[in-house]
Amino acid sequence: MAQKNKISIKIAGAQGQGAGSGGQGLAKVFKRAGLHVFGIFDYMSLIKGGHSFFQLTLSDQEINANTEKFHIVVSFDPQNVQETVGDIHTLQEGGLFIVDDSINLKPEIEAAVNEVGAKLCKIPMIKLGTEIGGNKIMANTVALGAVVGLTGTPFEILENIVAENFAKKSKEIADKNVAVAKAGFDFGSQNLKSEFNFSMPQSNKDKVAGKMLINGNEAIAMGSYAAGCRFFSAYPMTPGTSVFEWFTKDNAKLGVVTKHVEDEIAAVCMAIGAAQVGARAMTSTSGGGFCLMVEGLGLAGITEVPIVVVDAQRGGPSTGLPTRTEQADLLFAVNSSHGEFAKIVLAPGTVEQCYEAGVRAHNLAAKYQTPVIILTDLLMADHLKDSSKEDYYIPEVDLGKVVSKEELDKLGEDEKYLRFKFTEDGVSPRALQGHPKSVHAPATDEHDETGHITEDASNRLQMMEKRMKKLESAVNDIKGPEFHGPENADLTLIVWGSTYGAALEAVQLFNSDEANKQKINLLHFTEVWPFPVKLTEEALKKVKLSMSVEQNYTSQFCKLLRAETGYVPNKLINKYDGRQITPEEIVREVQKLLSESLVAA
């Protein structure tokens, strides 16, 4: 595998000053220019102010994580510039630090730039913004234009995007912004391009320009919608909100019922009510809201109602780090709610897998008449990546075992429809309420095949077995872990969910470095409950040395892995400061472990 060429750009600024949207805009520009992109906004739990940044990495191949070091750091707003020392330290040697030329930089700033061997580029952001656009705020657009210019990217792309973005406002505003962008662009190509001593990745417009730039939450939402989800009740909670907002934003066009409710108990309960009468329904939240939903999961579990819950994990415990990433809800999700019932937990690791998880969640929920949890996290929820349209296919909608109105019509006078009929695989054919032949009343108390409450011991045994059998059936539908990277690697990274991205980049980084004599690969889990024991055991046979990488403190996945298979990785790597782990960090740990095990051998 050829070494990737990557260029990374960081746009820093106070929140509400456009670093987020600016970074998104740049991502779009470069993607349309034919570069693969990966971008995420790193922000604080506040609305305006603070210090945040958009990290964007461009590459000639598909890219799944940001790099640790940046080639360009732009600081947007005058006030915030003084807080960029940390950002400057993430600059590559020879990288550019771009700021407005009217700012009186604190000595530390210049010192930091010198220390890392970067170049300080003062550009007339505010001046051009004010002179051409008539508004100081347009300084941002100057800066973005300059970045596009210095990287040698054609201006028309930026022009189109600026025009599109302001289309909703007036033509005048759009024109002004385009003009400002052009001024920035010209400044960049004339004055900064020569300073930029890195070669841009090879672009491939045919392949990349037409791709989608979508994040994980949007992909989950779209997959869910494609799979027939038409009811969404939720309560806002970062980073789960945007799955919901995908539905609400266009609810009329999509033909869906959405309900912003009073709390997460109502969110899950309304969805269950809707699902009970036949809607494909879901909710989304983050850990704190998920806490309030676990009683509802048990309701869905015992009354066998299909329902999809997205838990977009963030830094915990409790309120924790609301705008930072973590993978620390795994064991809670898998074991959520008291007592025992069938439940499925998916943990997609790419935006495409998010789409697929949306689809599969609703189909599996219907097939097994049980709750399905999609466990994602802030990194997965928020990051943008170019993604092929073909991956967003129109899926089969699996309604599971249903008894249609026509079949009900044919039922004889004395034939009683049994909602919880005992069957081989534990799944009972489902008829909806609202037909003269399907009248029934399920209870959350233990019940018999009709749904009526009973405490009878032998019915209890059968009913528990029926419900738990669904787990045994469902495990056959669960995807096993997948290897990425070379076969017969000397070391395997074990990852689940979103750590896939950094691990994949680490594999490529490590293997393409000729200094490294050994090869590594990774084993990625995307569906974690019911645990795919057999497929995992098979896969593990191919693993020599292993290292787990998790964004949590207690290696929760490894606990699950050990509980289910007995396997313990050779080393456990944990990251729990709310910042996504980088490929470089992983590579360093790999090198440590490999040299340790060399010594040990």
Add this chain to the structure above:
Amino acid sequence: MAQKNKISIKIAGAQGQGAGSGGQGLAKVFKRAGLHVFGIFDYMSLIKGGHSFFQLTLSDQEINANTEKFHIVVSFDPQNVQETVGDIHTLQEGGLFIVDDSINLKPEIEAAVNEVGAKLCKIPMIKLGTEIGGNKIMANTVALGAVVGLTGTPFEILENIVAENFAKKSKEIADKNVAVAKAGFDFGSQNLKSEFNFSMPQSNKDKVAGKMLINGNEAIAMGSYAAGCRFFSAYPMTPGTSVFEWFTKDNAKLGVVTKHVEDEIAAVCMAIGAAQVGARAMTSTSGGGFCLMVEGLGLAGITEVPIVVVDAQRGGPSTGLPTRTEQADLLFAVNSSHGEFAKIVLAPGTVEQCYEAGVRAHNLAAKYQTPVIILTDLLMADHLKDSSKEDYYIPEVDLGKVVSKEELDKLGEDEKYLRFKFTEDGVSPRALQGHPKSVHAPATDEHDETGHITEDASNRLQMMEKRMKKLESAVNDIKGPEFHGPENADLTLIVWGSTYGAALEAVQLFNSDEANKQKINLLHFTEVWPFPVKLTEEALKKVKLSMSVEQNYTSQFCKLLRAETGYVPNKLINKYDGRQITPEEIVREVQKLLSESLVAA
């Protein structure tokens, strides 16, 4: 160990007809007569009616479970008698089936009595009750008297207890009841004693008569109170309510604040609020209510507030089997709430251990400034057992690391009290709010040593490590598993919490049967989180063949055991119909496993 002599009695009836209180009364009679007793009321999730029964086992040694078969079955009320076929089938050959003589028994009833080789004893319950007591309802007292009489137990004991029970009512009522009891007693000793061909266990009045007859919930409550708990907020939920009711009933006398609140969220949150300002506080509930408390646990976790939560497990999932026993909340409790923080989980297995768990929970919560969960279950919560007064000792109250008012007074002008000071063991000295020198405001967001919100990465790492270090410190306080029964046994039963009782009886039953050439013992876990890995590994070294016994479907404890130690028992026994497993069932499984492994060897 000598074989125990056991006599078992079942009192059956519709709810609200006195089978429960009658059984309790009988237990008291026999205990005062010097017999060890074990009793539990098996009832349905309804208020009046249905079919329920009190199971009482008497023995010459301490006894920890009921037997499968009974020597006497009494059916109280005329209507319910017709539903006793199942009860009759639990009779020993030669046992007595006692009913009112005026009832026209259904043929199935008599057939069942014949089938099991029992004796039908029709006695004039209603007649004597009405003639002597003037009320049909006193038929119950006749029956109880008859049982006392036929077992050769002195009447004075029954007389005292009847008199005590009716003391709150009028002397006349008490006298009438005593007279009725006497009539029943005389009938029993004159007409039934000769029919009863089993020898009663040897009594030991000196040792047993003065013991307490207390259930697990009462013991937890009493232990908590003794350890300084003075604030209890809760919402009723079977079988957790009675811990709360112990406090409410006598709140004025005990000097405690109790609050019956609007839901379980308020229950845990009020307790946390009270604990934050310095009260030793707790709540109790069952699984469904516990679901609503898990967000609160995270609050206590991150703000390091000591708090005790009792989850008295019942049949799940969801509403499930509200009045039946199960041990299926273990993994949920251990992993409850999103994110990661220190939490302690205790699972007492006897009433004495319940008392101790109450004491330890509050002390450990204070010592580690973290939530402690006492995981009990309906069997543990409700069963009555004779228990020595000495086991209800006055404990040390460990307040943990506190900063007293005096110490605060001495703080200099510029010395700031740090609520979340970084320390070796992760525990920060705690000063209460309400003093000029201790002003602070903890946040559920990640915070610095003062409690102020910060997203700083390095503070986050330190703070996570500080909080998680408490788990490492606490594990040294956690009791490891204990063996009961002979050393070097051929097979070890692995149990946790309340299954101890049946397992212990099984060990004795098996080992005292000379037909069994091998010996078994048991390994009992009473404190399960943080998992006592080292002590467990040491103990497991002494285990040859093992069999786990759990009241759940998925062997949750064994999953935890494997995740933490890699150990997998040779056989997993699960009971999940809501009825407690019997010693006899366990012995049968032991025999199966031993013969299988003999074949395999």
Add this chain to the structure above:
Amino acid sequence: MVITQERTQVTAKDFRSTQKSTWCPGCGDFGIMNAVQTALVNAGVAPWQVLIVSGIGCGSKLPDYINVNGYMTLHGRGATIGCGAHLANTSLQTIIIGGDGDSFGIGIGHMIHNMRRNMDVVHIVENNEVYGLTKGQYSPTSKRGFKTSTSPEGAIEFGINPLALALSAGATFIGRSFSGDPKHAASIIQQAMEHKGYAIVDMLQTCPTYNKLQNVDWYKSQTYKIEEERPNYDPKDPVQAFQLAMEDDGRYPLGVLFKNDDRPTYSEQIPVYQKDSRPIIEHSLELDSQFFESLKETYV
């Protein structure tokens, strides 16, 4: 709500079930169950056209004992689960039912939000002023001084005033009746069903086991019918309704306290239902591939 499905000739027999009730002898829930059936029969709503969503408690077992679509859910959550079901299948007559603990204790938040949204459902509160199923603790409607295991010296808090609260929360139909008068109860329930918008029925209920004082005779002497004692009462006037609700002569007014027909219901305002009023579960799930492509295009 006014159900749009065709009315059927139904009789009490259609609702009969073989399931044995587990209520105590003499429990007021029997009367309420009767009243619900009668109201459905009189309104011409068949067992398959109604969905009774309940919580947990003695009274919440009601759907178990008659032949009717039901959903016996979680303590306090019937209120929101019922609304979810209603929003997804607007053609079912949705009745939420639960005890006073269930509805006014743990579930009060959902109830208030349902009221202000004018959700087109009926909520019947089986108000026995006590927690029955958990063995007799005091409830949010218990009288001050009521002695129970959790209030051994007598409750020291003021009970909820369901009528005043419903009025302030925006309920558009507020009725009250009594389990011991199934005919009156049936009529109030039927009116609630036929009301367009949110309807609450505070159904006073006897619990001979745990609330012995408030037996049928007690209620007979402590209740009066608004229409009888106040012939000029105008249920459209919120101020009159408030005064009546706050009046504290120790007696309970029965009847229709308040009715407002002018507020749109929540479901009729939902954008998708404004375009196509059939229940969402009847809309096709087929994706228009062109439309789907256009969704994707927004990301390019």
Add this chain to the structure above:
Amino acid sequence: MVITQERTQVTAKDFRSTQKSTWCPGCGDFGIMNAVQTALVNAGVAPWQVLIVSGIGCGSKLPDYINVNGYMTLHGRGATIGCGAHLANTSLQTIIIGGDGDSFGIGIGHMIHNMRRNMDVVHIVENNEVYGLTKGQYSPTSKRGFKTSTSPEGAIEFGINPLALALSAGATFIGRSFSGDPKHAASIIQQAMEHKGYAIVDMLQTCPTYNKLQNVDWYKSQTYKIEEERPNYDPKDPVQAFQLAMEDDGRYPLGVLFKNDDRPTYSEQIPVYQKDSRPIIEHSLELDSQFFESLKETYV
């Protein structure tokens, strides 16, 4: 509540903190923070004598930015956590503070139960009629038609009427003020603090980021002071209060809407406090061994 601790000479300086606020420039929360401080200063309550328990939301960060005992808890739960703290340490002046989503959305159940219990706490609602911290979704007090990401066609539900609701739920002090008038706000908060029993302050708040229409000028034109426009208004009369709360001329009355001094508070009725009114945390934990033996004896 009227705190029993000795009053201290405090000044605004005592409350000053070095912690940097993260509120948007121009946020109404600054005014509310000011008002809270001023009220405490005027009432002579020192930073260590008060406990401000908040939920989660922009406004709930208030205790982070002043020098005061605080507890920043869970979204919607400040209301009940604050009462727990109050019941255990009745000597602290307990103030609950939270946003409109926090207090009237997810937390409304606790609030209503606190009101009917007459818990001796102050609850200040930072009512900006929007969800700030989660980026501008509509809230339970948002106006009908308010367009947000979760109500793109405009909210279709009626907002909560906090004053009417509080009145019906049994609050014994109901006040309203505005973040843009810190002096008035401070005075209402102080009156709330000095009220014996439950006090709610509905604090209208500007959110220049997500509720742009309702800016300071808008509020100035849409509010009026009860004492100015209605000199004869009697805050002891619930019916007048109800009428005023329900009046819908588009404007918000500011001031004290209702005050009832006759209800006992919850804490003063608690049996243990009737015997010994010191906070429970000051009672000795030592067990009287004779008493303990007598407890055990009941089981013999």
